[in-house]
Amino acid sequence: xxxxxxxxxxxxxxxxxxxxxxxxxxxxxxxxxxxxxxxxxxxxxxxxxxxxxxxxxxxxxxxxxxxxxxxxxxxxxxxxxxxxxxxxxxxxxxxxxxxxxxxxxxxxxxxxxxxxxxxxxxxxxxxxxxxxxxxxxxxxxxxxxxxxxxxxxxxxxxxxxxxxxxxxxxxxxxxxxxxxxxxxxxxxxxxxxxxxxxxxxxxxxxxxxxxxxxxxxxxxxxxxxxxxxxxxxxxxxxxxxxxxxxxxxxxxxxxxxxxxxxxxxxxxxxxxxxxxxxxxxxxxxxxxxxxxxxxxxxxxxxxxxxx
Numbered sequence: 001x002x003x004x005x006x007x008x009x010x011x012x013x014x015x016x017x018x019x020x021x022x023x024x025x026x027x028x029x030x031x032x033x034x035x036x037x038x039x040x041x042x043x044x045x046x047x048x049x050x051x052x053x054x055x056x057x058x059x060x061x062x063x064x065x066x067x068x069x070x071x072x073x074x075x076x077x078x079x080x081x082x083x084x085x086x087x088x089x090x091x092x093x094x095x096x097x098x099x100x101x102x103x104x105x106x107x108x109x110x111x112x113x114x115x116x117x118x119x120x121x122x123x124x125x126x127x128x129x130x131x132x133x134x135x136x137x138x139x140x141x142x143x144x145x146x147x148x149x150x151x152x153x154x155x156x157x158x159x160x161x162x163x164x165x166x167x168x169x170x171x172x173x174x175x176x177x178x179x180x181x182x183x184x185x186x187x188x189x190x191x192x193x194x195x196x197x198x199x200x201x202x203x204x205x206x207x208x209x210x211x212x213x214x215x216x217x218x219x220x221x222x223x224x225x226x227x228x229x230x231x232x233x234x235x236x237x238x239x240x241x242x243x244x245x246x247x248x249x250x251x252x253x254x255x256x257x258x259x260x261x262x263x264x265x266x267x268x269x270x271x272x273x274x275x276x277x278x279x280x281x282x283x284x285x286x287x288x289x290x291x292x293x294x295x296x297x298x299x300x301x302x303x304x305x306x307x
Contacts, residue, residue, distance in 0.1 A: 002084040014197045026100045032079035033072040037063030044071040047116020049178045049211035051078025057289025065297045076210020086209045091217045091226040094121045111135040127233035136244040142258040145230035146222030162253040167215040185282035237266045243303035244268040249280035
């Protein structure tokens with residue numbers, strides 16, 4: 001499989017983004033991450049089709065509160081290397097990459113902050129390696145395990161379902177308009193240079209294989225890879241007692257209702273206040289990043305790690 005590397009100059013002078021890049025080799029790929037501050041580690045994981053830039057509003061206040069923030073770019077996104085071939089991407093590849101990243105950086109006592117695919121991957125790793133995780137912050141995501149039944153013959157499903165419409169669109173569109181998609185999934189009117197920052201990782205179509213296939217890897221149908229593993233993860237979370245905070249927005253048609261499902265699944269989530277991020281879309285970090293950071297800081301102080 002061919003790996004592509006986005007030229008560094010595409011990341012120069014991005015608005016609101018003055019963080020030093022760090023890299024680690026995982027397999028044959030170079031994986032990018034941010035590493036700011038000191039103290040307990042808060043690991044922030046992005047989703048589709050964004051990258052660590054999504055957390056630029058949240059990192060400074062969390063660091064100022066006395067914590068270390070690490071924000072990784074998954075393979076195929078941001079400043080991490082990108083496979084040219086769609087076939088190189090799988091759910092399990094991303095899970096394995098995150099676990100290798102945690103091992104290589106020797107991260108432990110983690111507060112895992114996840115959204116979108118960051119949740120599908122991060123929650124799997126938390127369930128499979130709970131010894132590394134102390135707290136969870138879960139935003140606009142889920143842990144599906146084939147609840148929609150077998151894949152329909154036309155691979156389209158119910159066109160009235162927002163996620164399935166997105167799944168079908170991402171497979172069929174000729175060139176995924178990443179920046180426009182981020183803009184369309186926020187309530188805020190993003191400045192043109194912010195929209196361009198989300199396009200920065202992708203000089204042309206050949207870099208977008210990972211972004212194009214990600215929606216089709218979500219195991220919503222019972223015959224998809226990842227269903228068995230996610231069901232095992234769900235069983236772990238039925239007995240999860242570690243601090244867990246749910247922060248879902250009020251204007252995301254894709255993950256609406258998943259907060260109720262996760263609150264019912266994870267016992268510890270019911271011990272935290274029910275908090276809805278108002279006037280925010282799917283990318284709630286863009287709409288309300290500073291507000292979310294304050295919720296996370298209060299949660300960290302409220303649920304201190306053992307001495």
